[in-house]
Amino acid sequence: xxxxxxxxxxxxxxxxxxxxxxxxxxxxxxxxxxxxxxxxxxxxxxxxxxxxxxxxxxxxxxxxxxxxxxxxxxxxxxxxxxxxxxxxxxxxxxxxxxxxxxxxxxxxxxxxxxxxxxxxxxxxxxxxxxxxxxxxxxxxxxxxxxxxxxxxxxxxxxxxxxxxxxxxxxxxxxxxxxxxxxxxxxxxxxxxxxxxxxxxxxxxxxxxxxxxxxxxxxxxxxxxxxxxxxxxxxxxxxxxxxxxxxxxxxxxxxxxxxxxxxxxxxxxxxxxxxxxxxxxxxxxxxxxxxxxxxxxxxxxxxxxxxxxxxxxxxxxxxxxxxxxxxxxxxxxxxxxxxxxxxxxxxxxxxxxxxxxxxxxxxxxxxxxxxxxxxxxxxxxxxxxxxxxxxxxxxxxxxxxxxxxxxxxxxxxx
Numbered sequence: 001x002x003x004x005x006x007x008x009x010x011x012x013x014x015x016x017x018x019x020x021x022x023x024x025x026x027x028x029x030x031x032x033x034x035x036x037x038x039x040x041x042x043x044x045x046x047x048x049x050x051x052x053x054x055x056x057x058x059x060x061x062x063x064x065x066x067x068x069x070x071x072x073x074x075x076x077x078x079x080x081x082x083x084x085x086x087x088x089x090x091x092x093x094x095x096x097x098x099x100x101x102x103x104x105x106x107x108x109x110x111x112x113x114x115x116x117x118x119x120x121x122x123x124x125x126x127x128x129x130x131x132x133x134x135x136x137x138x139x140x141x142x143x144x145x146x147x148x149x150x151x152x153x154x155x156x157x158x159x160x161x162x163x164x165x166x167x168x169x170x171x172x173x174x175x176x177x178x179x180x181x182x183x184x185x186x187x188x189x190x191x192x193x194x195x196x197x198x199x200x201x202x203x204x205x206x207x208x209x210x211x212x213x214x215x216x217x218x219x220x221x222x223x224x225x226x227x228x229x230x231x232x233x234x235x236x237x238x239x240x241x242x243x244x245x246x247x248x249x250x251x252x253x254x255x256x257x258x259x260x261x262x263x264x265x266x267x268x269x270x271x272x273x274x275x276x277x278x279x280x281x282x283x284x285x286x287x288x289x290x291x292x293x294x295x296x297x298x299x300x301x302x303x304x305x306x307x308x309x310x311x312x313x314x315x316x317x318x319x320x321x322x323x324x325x326x327x328x329x330x331x332x333x334x335x336x337x338x339x340x341x342x343x344x345x346x347x348x349x350x351x352x353x354x355x356x357x358x359x360x361x362x363x364x365x366x367x368x369x370x371x372x373x374x375x376x377x378x379x380x381x382x383x384x385x386x387x388x389x390x391x392x393x394x395x396x397x398x399x400x401x402x403x404x405x406x407x408x409x410x411x412x413x
Contacts, residue, residue: 003073007084007095012401015101019058019400026052026397026405053244055397057236060104063216064233067111067138069118069125070094078125080115080138101401106183107140110150113180114138117171126155129194134159134167136193141225144235147214149187150175151205151227156192164192172208186210189227200228200286213290218242219270221298229287230263237398241358241406242270244394248356248410249328251275258329258352260310260342265291267330269300276325278303281313311339318349327351332358337365340382343372347385355388355411360398362407373411388413 008015014022055061072079073093082100085091096115098108118125118135126133139151152171156164168190174180175188188209191198205227213224216231219239225231232238245267251257255275259268262280264287272278272295280303282288288307295303306313321327329352331338337359346352355373359366372381373388388411396406 003084003093003095004099007082007097008100010084011082012100012102013403015401019054022400023052023054023397026395026403053240053394053396055234055237055400056240057234058400059101061234061236061400062102062104062107063143063231063235064139064141065097065103065107065111067097067107067114067140068094069135069137070127072096076119077127078115078119078135080111080118102399104142106142106148110140110148110180110183110185111138113175113183114150114152116179117174121167121170123167126157129155132157139227141214141227141231143214143216143225145215145217147186147211147216148183149189149214149225149227150183150185151189151191153191153193155194168206168208176209186214187212187227191227199284200226218266221269221294223264223266223269223294224290224297225264226286226290228284229290230261230282230284231266232398234398237396237406238266241396241398241408242267244396244408245330245356245358246271246274248392248394248408249330249354251328252326255326255328256323258327260314260329260331260338261333262291262305263287263332265294265303265305267332268303269294269298272300272303275328276302279317280305281310281317282307283309309339311341314342315345318345318352321349321351323351326353328354328356330356330358333366333369335361335364335366337369340372343369344382344384347373347383347387350385353413357409357411359407359409360404362393362405362409366407366409370409370411386413 014025067080068083069080071077079094081094081096084093084095097103124133125135134155136153136155141149175185190206190208191203193203213226216223251274256277257268257271257275259280262268262282265280268278268280280291285307288305291305376387377384391412392410394408398406
């Protein structure tokens, strides 16, 4: 029970507090961001914060969970769960998640079945690549449709194709006719990976059973989701977020919406009926395929989606921009933020007068982007064009029980 509490405290540090008290703690966190605001020396008084927008679903809200394989508290190297401890401290243990408030029971069920499967397997788990072993992490994705996708990552080591085929068949049989059938998987994927993370292009996701996609509804639209496509982890929270983005964008019927890091197109498509055109950019090819399918399936014809790195696609797209319609940009990057060339392209495009930056870690790399977007022109750093001014920061509680804060920063010029 001590180890379970340590996991809950590490992953969901606010889990013991009633939800309203959790929001009060987050308001204190906003004060930390307020103290960061003076680092905008060019607009020291312009940045104001709205109140925290609460989350409609507090428990079991995650639609995607990633489970590791490592030694459990009892020393079993084939334990499936989340980590407690650090590599530096050499005290990592893997703990099951049945008690975690933010993880749905279905995810835990699939993880426990996967653990049962690998404990039956004669093949070892792969904890450290150089020590060998095969069975690695499990990703579970679910939707409000009742769909469940499981993605098993496997290190092939020196196994030949015949041995690999045998392992895939055993896994498929376990989840279709064995104990794992109770999970009623919609999709079962297998990926051979010799790296910590592999894209579909580097190592294809192999469908062992079921449908290639799962589906989710957001704001009256249906979205198709591939194994590696980005989709907001909290579906009901995403609806609150996207509605706020629409209001903050002030997009009208003649507006062109530029959706950078668009994933499966959820933001752009949810706003498509309110604007004249949507242009989406995304690095994951499968996500772009999903976005195009989502547009067609929902009868939306005013969207175009470009596949490739934003720092390559966006400069080419904006350097020749001559459209007279108002252009509003929405940027929703990973924690690493956006590339310097993306910042440069946005600043240099005078048609963009309004920019919404969605950050899952505003105190991290996003702050570097904020400063680059808002500082005076600096030809030495290739930052030209009029600077943006931070107008409003809107915090969202996308992850109840945790200390994370999703922030939408409205920048105007």
